Amino acid sequence: MGEKAKIKKQLILGKAREVFVEKGYKRTTMKDIVEKSEISRGGLYLYYENPAQIFLDVLKSDSAVGEDSFEGEIPEDATAADILLMFLQEEKKEILRKKDSLVQATYEYYFENKPPKRDNILKRDFETAVAMLEKLIASGVRSKEFVCKTPAEAARSIMYTLEGLRISAQTIGITGDAIDRQIYYILLSLGVSEK
Amino acid sequence: MGEKAKIKKQLILGKAREVFVEKGYKRTTMKDIVEKSEISRGGLYLYYENPAQIFLDVLKSDSAVGEDSFEGEIPEDATAADILLMFLQEEKKEILRKKDSLVQATYEYYFENKPPKRDNILKRDFETAVAMLEKLIASGVRSKEFVCKTPAEAARSIMYTLEGLRISAQTIGITGDAIDRQIYYILLSLGVSEK
Amino acid sequence: MGEKAKIKKQLILGKAREVFVEKGYKRTTMKDIVEKSEISRGGLYLYYENPAQIFLDVLKSDSAVGEDSFEGEIPEDATAADILLMFLQEEKKEILRKKDSLVQATYEYYFENKPPKRDNILKRDFETAVAMLEKLIASGVRSKEFVCKTPAEAARSIMYTLEGLRISAQTIGITGDAIDRQIYYILLSLGVSEK
């Protein structure tokens, strides 16, 4: 029944995700998930021992989804600057998308459950993105599109800026324009002049 | 009366701050604050109606403290780059300081209590810092220390990066070295070469 | 499930009734009911959201009980005066019965929860009794037992008098004799002379 269990878990996860998106992590109760999933109270415990476990699984499945969603859409002849711009604009959309976002819940979760070093999905995703950006920048430097002595730090800087924008969107609020200006500044810092 | 009440509020605030630092915002209960403050259950309600009110006051008093703490220490002959570096290193210390930090609680609070536009202390502090940095950068440009076409965006970029580092410290963890490298990259972006 | 729930509700209702009888409406706490019912604190909330809901259900079940309890006992050959007397003496018993009476709690409930027009059980019961009395008096008039030009008002007058006796029993106290004298006066007013 490992098969059946997986299907059930998927079902729970999907519904739980909706709840987490809507209410964040802390405000979500087992009851909420039980009601959304149309599963029995006891049934939930057959698959998950506590709310944290559920959330972690939601996060995992989300992380898996995010990975390949980007790659496919890149045109053959795209320049490094094109790709970077695409990436940043994708991030912009996600930052502005308040609804249907796990951002808040994720932060909340990590506030409560301090980094278990390994198995820190957030960190893995972050590092993956950094590595990708670094390669991209390095390639842009090679093709003379970018000017950058430290692609590794540039990549990290971009990621921290995005992270800063993301959290700011949740707390102090942020406009699309403000993000655009930051995107512009990032490209500027890499020596890209015209837009 | 008003005087005494203020003193009592200060006392409660101090203790409440400790609790918020330790447990974050959501996990903190009135009971926690009551116990720490060595005040009676009902007594707390004489001064504050709910945890949100207490937290906001803690935040306010913290914001007030932060404001003037920096100014005094700047040497007369400090260059713009010196000052910027000092500011960034101050921030570094604060980012790394897990204990005695309200960061987490603050984010949690703003997750729950969405932007009251005005009176958003976080935003006000952010904008104040941006304005200060912008002036600093502009002055650095004038003195030929910095190269920067868009001081406003540069200032914001620095602030978003710091915000990204701050939240990362709470979620995926971060080292002092990593922050140093970002500081270095910021200066680099402003055209400062030797360190 | 629905079946079991109903049985449990009945059980709670029975115990809650005891508490309401003993302590009235306002002084009754959820805790009281919980303790009497030998149910858990949270358990009660599975069936009822607040004390008002419980009380209303107690009232409903009581109202249902009262309805048919009277009819069956009337002898075939009873005259209108006989029946009226029987009714009044039944009421007398109830008025004097301090213990096992929901009267006080009922009044208290309706003080707090002002007339929801429909669904006002008290009113419904009152009007039902008025209608019954009116028919009875009219029939008595036809059979020359009673003299009454306004059976509708006579019926209401009887009911208001009973209500007055009932509340007086709870506040200023009342004796069986006093009620008897009022019963006598009622019959007298309807032109019934010998007793």
Next chain:
Amino acid sequence: MGEKAKIKKQLILGKAREVFVEKGYKRTTMKDIVEKSEISRGGLYLYYENPAQIFLDVLKSDSAVGEDSFEGEIPEDATAADILLMFLQEEKKEILRKKDSLVQATYEYYFENKPPKRDNILKRDFETAVAMLEKLIASGVRSKEFVCKTPAEAARSIMYTLEGLRISAQTIGITGDAIDRQIYYILLSLGVSEK
């Protein structure tokens, strides 16, 4: 300082009355009275040991007011029927007057604090009114206005009816018309035909 104390008590009583009228007996808290009276929390306890004592005093002062308020207004040449009608119409007004009425609070008080036999103000007032009515009816009988064999019971019947109307006004609601019809029925029962 017995004099000063009395003045203070009067002040408290007046304000407390307002609160009791507005919120009833049980829902009224010491806090409410303190706030309305603009007296200190501790100060209240200097004069009254508990809410019951305050209410009883309010009731007493009210009872004193009611006593003489009626007598003065009777015209010299009024017949017994005139006076009775005046009395009943006065009562009607009071019954309909939901606001500015201590009725509910009074019932609530007597529910909680069972009749101390002596010193039952409610009873005393009731009996006073009964005695007055009895005299009135007897006088009416002598002047051939009324037909009544048992003025004592007639008087009591009127009072119970009024009591019934009063409580009904608070629970199931009642219209002015309905009261009028009862007044009409009372007069009819006393053999008064034209109105």
Next chain:
DNA sequence: CATGAATGAGAGTTCATTCAT
């Protein structure tokens, strides 16, 4: 006498978790 800050018992309510069926 008078004050009002402080107390603490106790009310209502919620929720993660268990366990008999």
Next chain:
DNA sequence: GATGAATGAACTCTCATTCAT
């Protein structure tokens, strides 16, 4: 495996009452 009724600890908040000033 699956259910959902039941549990009880924990939380928020209120209020009569006290007592140092």
